[in-house]
Amino acid sequence: MRTEQAKTIYLKDYQAPDYLIDETTLTFELHEDHTLVHAQLVMRRNPEKGAGLPGAGLPPLVLDGQELELLAVSLDDRELAPGDYQLDDSHLTLQPTAAQFTVDSTVRIHPESNTALEGLYKSGSMFCTQCEAEGFRKITYYLDRPDVMSKFTTTVSAEQHHYPVLLSNGNPVASGSEEGGRHWATWEDPFKKPAYLFALVAGDLWCVEDSFTTMSGRNVALRIYVEPENIDKCQHAMDSLxxxxxxxxxxxxREYDLDIFMIVAVNDFNMGAMENKGLNIFNSSAVLARAETATDAAHQRVEAIVAHEYFHNWSGNRVTCRDWFQLSLKEGFTVFRDAGFSSDMNSATVKRIEDVAFLRTHQFAEDSGPMAHSVRPDSFIEISNFYTLTVYEKGSEVVGMIRTLLGAEGFRKGSDLYFERHDGQAVTCDDFVKAMEDANGVDLTQFKRWYSQSGTPRLEVSEAYDAAAQRYTLTFRQSCPPTPGQPTKEPFVIPVALGLLDAQGNDLPLRLDGEAAGASSRVLSVTEAEQSFSFVGVAAKPLPSLLRGFSAPVKLSFPYDRDQLMFLMQHDSDGFNRWEAGQQLSVQVLQELIGQHQRGEALVLDPRLLHALRSLIEDESLDQAMVAEMLSLPGAAYLSELSEVADIDAIHAAREFARAQIGEALFAPLWRRYQANREVSRHSPYVAEESHFARRALQNIALSYLMLGNDPEVLAACVDQFDNSDNMTERLTALAVLVNSPFEAERGRALQMFAEHFKDNPLVMDQWFSVQAASYLPGGLERVKELMKHPAFTLKNPNKVRALIGAFAGQNLVNFHAVDGSGYRFLADQIIALNALNPQIAARQLSPLTRWRKYDAARQALMKAELERILVSGELSSDVYEVVSKSLA
Incomplete structure (x- = not known):
């Protein structure tokens, strides 16, 4: 096991850099079997660190570097001999003799064999880069840290026939030909940036071009570069941009600042996309979209990711993070910004529902697991492991709470001040909060605990009504469970948006004791461990609608009974809370079924759930996307998260029983809605817009329920939808329900036809893998093992790993958690293999095993044994070592 890299880095130990890099000039000579990188760094002593200690001279210059072959290094034009510097696996150390100096170096690297996909590597026949967080040190020796910002000039040289397109950050300034069929291009970025935002691409690429006129009247050239076979899948991304x-x-x-904005689609990429200044590099799955090959969800994902990376131009590039502990400064803020954009482009309520469902299923689980950490972590071993849902999604929720507390106008004033004050700087989460405070004249000191305390707060609410005084009181009690390194927590600031409903479902005016007037909806700020709020002038006991819009990322507890939840589903003016009431009702019903299964009793579904769902289906005035969301039962992963000990078999049995009962009892209204929407789909061209998304969403969830029976007419309709749809949304849904059905002949035919038709489209084949990997029918592991032999699968491609192995371990809980531990052994085997190929992807696939304490004793022992096997399996990367060691601690 590797131990020399298992070093913990602490936020408290942060030190400003001894030196700064004012100008960086890079020249890349790209060859098939190696690349030469020439770097010239114009450097100076950091004035914050002084001119050097009296009598001690200047401190040594320690440059980061990994997997580099140093060919030459010079200091102020003096070539250094090996005795003039120190070199190890991670650093090159020089001794400057003046406060201003220039370092020149030449290294040889091997992008053609770089399977970790960090630094400069090859994706197919294309050269590309990924430098966040610490990939630039695999390109050349450098101060690879976000608080060292430099102006970059980059020249790329390559064989012209195979690499006609040469790209880097900024604006193109020169190009030309060389002997031997080679050519070169030079790019200058006028804005200082840290090395993690560096980008280079070279390949045989086609381009879709457009332009955008900014609010100040400047014309910006827009270009999306793809491999030739994908040129017809770019328009949606361009429209989104x-x-x-x-x-x-x-x-x-915020206005764009360069003359050109470029996106490049890359097949082999560890993340979704990267916001490199002026040259965004995207996982192809996050940019390519066409009706025939991408689902509605994929279209919305492309729109959101394009927006996210573009928004980083200000919240991440123009203003960047001082150190990696501040990662949420750019990621949490930008997730919040892209969520606002998606809400405006689509249904705001449905967007909020989707985000909260994802947060509560996955981020809450992270908060209660061994890798729990605060939005601004205190320490890490490998920074790649902290590109987490806590940093991104919970970080976004923290920004959202600031907006809730300050209001839209106050938040905009704060963001304007933040960008104005810190443009061109590397700053901290505290700087962001300080701008919000200063712009609004408020004190957010206690609120900042959201950045430093880990875990999901619990908010218990009780009520009391005094009929004689017409006073209604809500008492809030907040707590937060212990998390690694944080046994006790101080009270958070929890904004609670709420309303009170009368017997007819109308919102009552909310007037607190001592106020002259009230509004129908308001935000309470809960700041103490226990705190009460009394509303006056309440003529009859109301029903509270709590945490509207999910105004804080907490676990809320209020003793609603099922009739009250049905009432909120029908009457709450807050769309999110109507959905939430339905989810709580479903959870109560499903937990009752789980208990019946565990006791060996006959399963009996509460008819109130059927009644509530019937009323939704039959109300054609409701937003169809909302109806589809409300028809979706809480998932197995969420039910597991709610359980003290997750009984996977009972959860699966309860959900499938409930789904079958819903499909049978509500067959007629589901069939009517399905047929009506399918008829519209037959005669309407595909449009990637909200109303069309909504129609197909309801159509497809109706089909998933209808196919739980054995009705030949429904089967025929499903086969027809598979055969005759003009879009991937309808076709893939039909395939998925067939794959999970008992109709073997139709299932086999559909899988074969799909694979044959899309065999040359890697992204669509990923969906084919995922549908089968997630199938809950018996024999899941054997299917996955067989699919790993398919020519379209490779462990070297992160998308394939996520589509097959990730879908099996993360979505197919009933098969992954097989009682014999075979699913655990399989995942451990893949992680051991991936550790040698791509440590980042290996570490991210570990998540299902890290939750071993959530299950029964037998499964705990099996999962823990696999983690221990991984730990002693050989030379572990720091990525995998950190996750495994913390999981076993």
Missing amino acids: KKSMRWDEEAYG
Whole structure:
């Protein structure tokens, strides 16, 4: 096991850099079997650190570097001999003799064999880069840290026939030909940036071009580069980019600053996309979309990711993070910004539902697991492990709470001040909060505990009504369970948006004791461990609608009975809380079924759930996307998260019984809605817009329920939808329900036809893998093992790993958690293999095993044994070692 890299880095130990890099000039000579990188760094002593200790001279210059072959190094034009510097696996150390100096170096690297996909590597026949967080040190020796910002000039040289397109950050300034069929291009970025935002691409690429006129009248060239076979899948991304640019001007006053904005689609990429200044590099799955090959969800994902990376131009590039502990400064803020954009482009309520469902299922689980950490972590071993849902999604919720507390106008004032005050700087989460405070004249000191305390707070609410005084009191009690390194927590600031409903379902005016007037909805700020609020002038006992819009990322507890939840489903003016009431009702019903299964009793579904769902289906005035969301039962992963000990078999049995009962009892209204929507789909061209998404969402969830029976007419309709749809949304849903059905002949035919038709489209084949990997029918592991032999699968491609192995371990809980531990052994085997190929992806696939304490004793022992086997399996990367060791601690 590797131990030398298992070093913990602490936020408290942060030190400003001894030196700064004012100018960086890079020259890349790209060859098939190696690449030469020439770097010239114009450097100076950091004035914050002084001129050097009296009598001690200047401190040594320690440059980061990994997997580099040093060919030459010079200091102020003096070539250094090996005795003039120190070199190890991670650093090159020089001794400057003046406060200003220049370092020149030449290294040889091997992107053609770089399977970790960090630094410079090859994806197919294309050279590309991924430098966040610490990939630049695999390109050349450098101060690879976000608080060292430099102006970059980059020249790329390559064989012209195979690499006609040469790209880097900024604006193109020169190009030309060389002997031997080679050519070169030079790019200059006028804005200082840290090395993690560096980008380079070289390949045989086609381009879709457009332009955008900014609010100040500048014309910006827009280009999306793809491999030739994907040129017809770029328009949606281009449309999304232009919408994002306009929205950021209108919502935040942020204008783009370069003459050109470029996106490149890459097949082999560890993340979704990367916001490199002016040259965004995208996982192809996050940019390519066409009706025939991408689902509605994929179209919305492309729109959101294009927006996210574009918004980083200000919240991440122009203003960046001082150190990696501040990662949520850019990621949490930008997730919040892209969520606002998606809400404006689509249904705001449905967007909020989707985000909260994801947060509560996955981030809450992270908060209660061994890798729990605060939004601003105190320490890490490998920074790649902290690109987490806590940093991104919970970080976004923290920004959202600031907006809730300050209001839209106050938040905009704060963001304007933040960008104005810190443009061109590397700053901290405290700097962001300080701008919000200063712009609004408020004190957010206690609120900042959201950045430093880990775990999901619990908010218990009780009520009391005094009929004689017409006073209604809500008492809030907050707590937060212990998490690694944080046994006790101080009270958070929890904004609680709420309303009170009368017997007819109308919102009552909310007037606190001592106030002259009240509004129908308001935000309470819960700041103490126990705190009460009394509303006056309440003529009859109301029903509270709590945490509207999910105004804080907490676990809320209020003793609603099922009739009250049905009432809120029908009457709450807050769309999110109507859905939430339905989820709580479903959870109560499903937990009752789980208990019946565990006791060996006959399962009996509460008819109130059927009644509530019937009323939703039959009400054609409701938003169809909302109806589809409310028809979706809480998932097995969420039910597991709610359980003290997750009984996977009972959860699966309860959900499948409930689904079958719903499909049978509500067959007629489901069939009517399905047929009506399918008829519209037959005669309407595909449009990637909200109303069309909503129609197909309801159509497809109706089909998933209808196919739980054995009705030949429904089967025929499902086969027809598979055969005759003009879009991937309808076709893939039909395939999925067939794959989970007992109709073997139809299932086999559909899988074969799908694979044959899309065999040359890697992204669509990923969906084919995922549908089968997630199938809950018996024999899941054997199917996955067989699919790993398919020619379209490779462990070297992160998308394939996520589509097959990730879908099996993360979505197919009933098969992954097989009582014999075979699913655990399989995942451990894959992680051991991936550790040698791509440590980042290996570490991210570990998550299902890290939750071993959530299950029964027998499964705990099996899961823990696999973690221990991984730990002693050989030379572990720091990525995998950190996750495994913390999981076993």
